[in-house]
Amino acid sequence: MRRVLALIALALLAVGAAPAAASTSPALLGTLSRSSAAAGSRSGAMVVELPSGRTLFASRADTPRVPASNEKLYTTSVSLLRFGAAGRLTTTVLGAGTLSAGTFTGNLYLRGGGDPTFGSAGFVSRAWGTGATVSDLARAVARAGIGRVRGDIVGDESYFDRRRGVPSTGYAFSYDIGAPLSALEFNRGLANANGSAIQSHPAAFAANQLRAALRAAGVRVIGSIREGATPATARRLARVSSPPMSTLIRLTNVPSDNYLAEMLLKDLGAAFGAGGSTAAGAAVVRARLAGFGIQPAALVDGSGLSHRDHTSPRQVVTLLSRMAASPTLAQPFRSSLAVACRSGTLAYRMCGTAASGRCRGKTGTLSGVSALSGYCPVSGGRTIVFSFLMNGVGNSGAHILQNRMAAAIAAYG
Numbered sequence: 001m002r003r004v005l006a007l008i009a010l011a012l013l014a015v016g017a018a019p020a021a022a023s024t025s026p027a028l029l030g031t032l033s034r035s036s037a038a039a040g041s042r043s044g045a046m047v048v049e050l051p052s053g054r055t056l057f058a059s060r061a062d063t064p065r066v067p068a069s070n071e072k073l074y075t076t077s078v079s080l081l082r083f084g085a086a087g088r089l090t091t092t093v094l095g096a097g098t099l100s101a102g103t104f105t106g107n108l109y110l111r112g113g114g115d116p117t118f119g120s121a122g123f124v125s126r127a128w129g130t131g132a133t134v135s136d137l138a139r140a141v142a143r144a145g146i147g148r149v150r151g152d153i154v155g156d157e158s159y160f161d162r163r164r165g166v167p168s169t170g171y172a173f174s175y176d177i178g179a180p181l182s183a184l185e186f187n188r189g190l191a192n193a194n195g196s197a198i199q200s201h202p203a204a205f206a207a208n209q210l211r212a213a214l215r216a217a218g219v220r221v222i223g224s225i226r227e228g229a230t231p232a233t234a235r236r237l238a239r240v241s242s243p244p245m246s247t248l249i250r251l252t253n254v255p256s257d258n259y260l261a262e263m264l265l266k267d268l269g270a271a272f273g274a275g276g277s278t279a280a281g282a283a284v285v286r287a288r289l290a291g292f293g294i295q296p297a298a299l300v301d302g303s304g305l306s307h308r309d310h311t312s313p314r315q316v317v318t319l320l321s322r323m324a325a326s327p328t329l330a331q332p333f334r335s336s337l338a339v340a341c342r343s344g345t346l347a348y349r350m351c352g353t354a355a356s357g358r359c360r361g362k363t364g365t366l367s368g369v370s371a372l373s374g375y376c377p378v379s380g381g382r383t384i385v386f387s388f389l390m391n392g393v394g395n396s397g398a399h400i401l402q403n404r405m406a407a408a409i410a411a412y413g
Contacts, residue, residue, distance in 0.1 A: 031408035032057045035401040042392035046313040047409060050324055050383045056412075061317075064297035064310035065389035068364030069256045070371040071304030073316060074296070075281075076249035076336060077323055078288045079264045082272050085332045088241040089115040089248075089267060091132055091184070093141055093210070094234035102147035107223070108237070109230040110210050111156040112184025112203070114270060115242040116263040117251075119187035120209070127188060128251060132240035134186070134206075138213035140238030152223040153211045155203030156230045159183035160266050160276030167278065168306040173198070176305050177259045181266065183276055188259060203227045246332035253336040253362055254344035258303040265302030278302070289315075292322045304364055316373045316387035324375070324383060337362055337374055340406065349399065353407035361406070364389075370398030376410045384409045 036045050036059040044060035090113040097106010117124060117131030124131035160183035163171040173180055179189030182202035186209055191197035199205045208225045215221060242248065252260040262278070269280030282299050289296065297310035323333045337360035338344030341351035345363040350356055361374025373387035386409055390398045 025412055028408050028412045029057060032405055033059070035405045039388075039390045039398065039401055040392055043388070043390035044313045045386070045388045045405070046317045047384060047386045048317050048321060050321060050385055052382075053321070056384070058314070061314040062312050064312050065371075065391050066307050066366065066369045067304055067309055067311050067316070067389055068366040068369045068371050069258075069304040070316060070362055070364040070373050070387070070389065071299070071301065071309050071311075072253055072256065072261045073319060073362050073373065074285050074289060074299065074311075075261050075265050075268075075302040076252055077319060077333060078285045079268060080245055080249055080323075080329050080333055081288055082268060082284065083245045085244060085246040085329060087245040088243070089113050090239050090241050091115050091118050091137065092239040093137060093237045094230050095237050096231050096234040097151055099146065102145060103150060104146045104148070105150045107151040107154050108141075108149055108210075109154045109156050109228075109234055110184065110203075110207050111230050112159055112182065112206070114159055114183045114185075114263060114267040114276065116185055116188070116248070116260050117242050118185060118206075118240070123187045123190075123193075128243070130243045130247060132242055134209050134213045135216065137238055137240045138210060138217040138219065140240070141214060142217045142219050144237045146219055146237070148220045148222070149214070150222050153207045153214075153221060153225050154228045154230070155184055155205075155207035155225070156228060157182045157184040157203040158229045159270050163277065166262055166303065166305055167300045167308065171278075174258075174305065177262060177303070179259050181259075181262055183266070183270070185263070201227065246336070249333070250336040254338045256338075256345050256363060258305060261303040262301065289319070292318060294318050305366070307366065307369075311389075313373075313387040313389050316389070317385050320373065320375065320385045320387070324385065334360055334375055350403045350407055353403070354410035355403075355407045359406050359410050365395055368392055368394075370395045370402070372402040372406065374406075376406065376412075378410070378412055384412060 046061040047057040092111045094109045117128050121133045164180035165172045165174040184203045184206045186206035191199045204227050211221050265281035266276045268284040270276030273280035273284040294315045300308050338346040340346045340359045341356035359376040364371030370390045376384045
């Protein structure tokens with residue numbers, strides 16, 4: 001046995017790995033070391049056992065790598081930490097005018113609060129399964145005693161900046177996101193039912209949808225549609241709220257939704273930072289991660305679309321470990337991740353292995369980049385936390401290596 005462990009230790013050192021404790025399974029160490037070596041010198045890995053915090057394996061764990069969509073782990077964890085699991089985003093109708101005998105004389109302002117789920121009842125049901133609807137908002141306006149509006153319906157998206165894209169596209173529209181980013185988003189920025197067209201003016205589009213919903217709710221509108229900021233004198237008439245943050249991060253992480261991740265990043269900037277911009281949101285994320293002792297080499301967006309994002313396997317494992325230690329947030333965060341051979345981006349991976357139905361993880365894919373990080377429960381109430389960040393690889397080959405490593409972790413102990 002000593003000879004076997006000595007050979008494994010030499011193999012680990014050969015690929016830049018730190019030797020693990022002698023009690024770690026030789027089979028696990030062998031699989032992890034061989035797979036890490038096969039991934040190449042531009043890849044890194046770290047595996048830690050919880051609750052002990054014992055390092056089972058580390059290979060180039062401190063070298064920053066492009067994380068691809070593993071970046072969403074940072075966005076969603078900080079969203080959960082700052083907003084709370086029950087936190088919601090609101091879309092509001094405010095009025096600047098007077099109400100008399102059921103007639104509101106003045107303008108109604110539809111003010112977006114960065115809710116990515118806001119839309120029509122049919123779209124919300126199909127796309128998210130839950131969310132805030134314009135029909136509910138219109139009915140709330142009618143319940144406020146308004147039967148007629150003599151004024152304009154004004155769409156207000158000022159909660160965010162007007163940049164429609166992300167750093168990887170120079171803030172221009174991104175097809176990888178598939179929607180123009182706006183604080184007043186309706187139906188994910190799609191202009192028709194089949195999704196073949198994108199809204200060019202999201203705020204005006206949403207305001208027009210509110211006018212139609214008001215009419216359907218029995219409220220007559222005599223006025224036009226335009227965009228603008230809500231005056232300070234306007235008073236709130238009605239509002240609808242997004243699903244709780246625990247649901248929003250699940251909708252983000254399980255399918256690896258770039259749009260939702262970028263909307264949440266701007267929400268963080270608007271609520272807790274310098275404003276509703278990508279840069280402000282990224283600053284909020286970096287500040288919160290610093291409280292965990294995590295300082296990514298570069299964090300520029302919320303989804304991981306940029307090759308400028310850089311972090312290390314150790315930093316990702318530290319985040320996962322800290323979230324797992326939270327009495328209130330561990331469960332909603334872990335539940336936001338895809339399950340091997342069951343859901344999301346892992347629905348067809350690791351089937352027929354010990355990881356199937358047990359391990360939860362977040363994938364990441366860009367050209368030449370593949371990542372997998374997450375949790376695997378093992379015997380004795382323990383959980384293994386892992387992060388595999390592979391750069392300079394082919395995605396199909398990387399998936400084979402990652403699947404093999406996660407399956408070995410799930411079988412450990």
